[in-house]
Amino acid sequence: MAKILIVGGSLGGLFAANILLRQGQDVLLLEKASGSLDGRGAGIVTHDALADALREAGIRIDENLGVKVSKRVTLGADGSSLGEMDLTQTLTSWSRLYQLLKENFSSERYLQGKTVKTVSQDADKVYVDCEDGSNYSADLLIASDGIRSAVRAQVAPAVGPEYAGYIAWRGVCDEGCLSKYTLDTLFNYFGFCLPNGEQMLGYPVAGSGNNTRVGSRRYNFVWYRPASEEDELIKLLSDADGHHYPTGIPPAKVSWQHIHSMRSAAREILAPQYAEILEKTPAPFLQAIYDVRSEQIVFGRIALMGDAAFVGRPHVGMGVTKAGDEAMCIAKHISLLGAVPAALDAYSVERLHLGQQVVARAQYLGRYMQAQGAKGNRDGESLKRNADTVMAETAVDISSLLAAGKAVPVAAATL
Template sequence: MSERLDTRHDWSGHRALVIGGSIGGLTTALLLRRLGFDVSVFERTPTNLDGRGGGIVLQPDTLRWFVECSDQHPEQVSTSTHYVQYLGPGNSVVHRENAPWSYTSWGTFYRALLADFGTDDYHLGEYAAGFDEDADGVEVRFTSGRRERADLVVFADGIGSPSRRRISPDTKLEYSGYVGWRGTVPEREVSPETFELLHDSITYSVAPHTHINVYPIPSTDGGLAVGERLLNYVWYRNVPEGHELDELMTDKRGFLAGVSLHPGGVQDRFVEEMRSAATELLAPAAAEVVLRTEQPYLQAVYDAVTNRMAMGRVALVGDAASAARPHAAAGTAKAAANAWALYDALSDSGDIAEALAKWEPGQLELGQRLMRRVKEMGARSQFDCTWVPGDPDNRFGLYGPGH
């Protein structure tokens, strides 16, 4: 890395805007600043993002900033387990293998990245509504009336990115046929038997047309010690597109959510049905974690595959480019990989449009390959019922199973 940093192109005197202040956006902003850009981040949400999100399975690309560039180290922002296991009826262990993984909570990782970037150039409550490029740069227009110009603009504003329509107008959100119920429970609040069974593994429970995975993440205040963490889960359940999905995704206020319903927003009757189904369908330890969740929340699982990530001096990264269902645990890893590849491309070139044009093909291929894999994984678990405990094809990984 040190040799690479010594030979990179210096972008001092140039300005970059990153639209979207989440994990992918902050990683991109930090790397652009490392190249010399004067970087400003604009996040649409008006309040701090710290309390949002659940667990993240950490892969090398996600952690790379903390391995190579930060004074904070990976063990300060993550927890880990040694095993992958599948539970059957009565908590019988139907498969277990030695497979270490590390995890973080969205809030822990976000706080760490923001601490490295700082808040002086991090702007909340700014929604980017449109942009135009001319010979001298790019102008971004915000709904507040603000206008900002830069030499480079990177959109990292998530699966609902309005700029994807401008850059890749043929890309559509496609519903997968199922939703992910999510939630967290403090380890100390589950029974001793469940704690003992779950605390050192990522745990699966599989039933016809459904599956859940459970793993420990840092607590809301960043606690990493065993017994002080949270048990985090994602439980995939099939819901037909149309009125059934619309009714489920309508919050307590009567508003139809596009992709996700936050904790406290899901109608009580659906939470009650979900808890009842957990007892019937899941291994007892997994069901206990679900039942003890005070405010479960919902994510409708969508795919978005772009055929374009760059347009002149403008780029899409992460879910703003292509969003893949979570089965490979690779969403944040792909966003980080996009950012690191952009860093490399700009390191090697003094022309932004040229660098983006060289960067784009490999990143498109990465997103498309990941999409094919997770669609196959979803088909095995949710529709074909061919998900086999221990099957190597079901392992996490951005570049392939286990990689």
């Protein structure tokens, strides 16, 4: 039994911790937050690989994992359908996955209030110092400490988040407060709306208490809007008193003036169904969209995974699935080769290029969105073509496309 330290107790870290513990390793997880992480995050698109990772973590999957949709629809600004596509997917939520993974893991091995400050290694071990003065050693360390990873900052200081030029407004709206029109024409679908250079998408998720019953669900939306880095982004990441949160504004601090302007814009440029959802969402929040692309994910006895290794813009809907895949891959090589650097090297061989492809694919989808309308081609034909492309390419599993030998475009978009 080898000693393995996991840094970060969100979904990526919990996938790795659960799978390695089941394999019989002596796992200890260090998480910075001292309270529960639950309540953050919104909707998550699931792919087959996510279900595989949950099973490997020892979690039984049933219909309560999320809400199933069978169709995608794109709405025009007047609310009519511009196109539809059959595609069955289960949509779940960050809290549901967190709850399943956290309950399944040993609470004595999940240490909270542990902010990892420094990592170092010698020929035999890896060492960790935390801000509270505690320190730990292990055979291997797996860093799943997110987009601003402290571990990555030490082992690969040149890599960091790069702003994509746009933000996403996000939130969830109770099904019970929506009009029959919106329920009938949008609620049960994975829906899109494509204003010039922007993109709104949404889908139904479980409601309070992970309730998936009709009448108790919620609609999760993500609205991508351009925001210049030097000006608009700073304003959006500042609260109503002018306090700026450069690494992300807490949901409760988002300025009411910005929410007001966002809802006004929604009434002007989005389908009325989406305008209603935004009007009735009690606490919309926003996130800047970033890319993180690593050139190296293994450094001796230290491996980066999840958002610490790569962040693909959410258009690919791959963040959690990718973290689950990477956790399974690390565990597979440790079980084959033991808890030694060679196992991590084998993980890198299998996943480095794929992670880079996920980032490139997400950038391609982002560029496609930004280019929409930029060439004055908002006639009915091009709108329809955009709708068909966006519905076919958004939030589909890139690993399964590659496994099926399908082309995965990553080059600049042409409209």
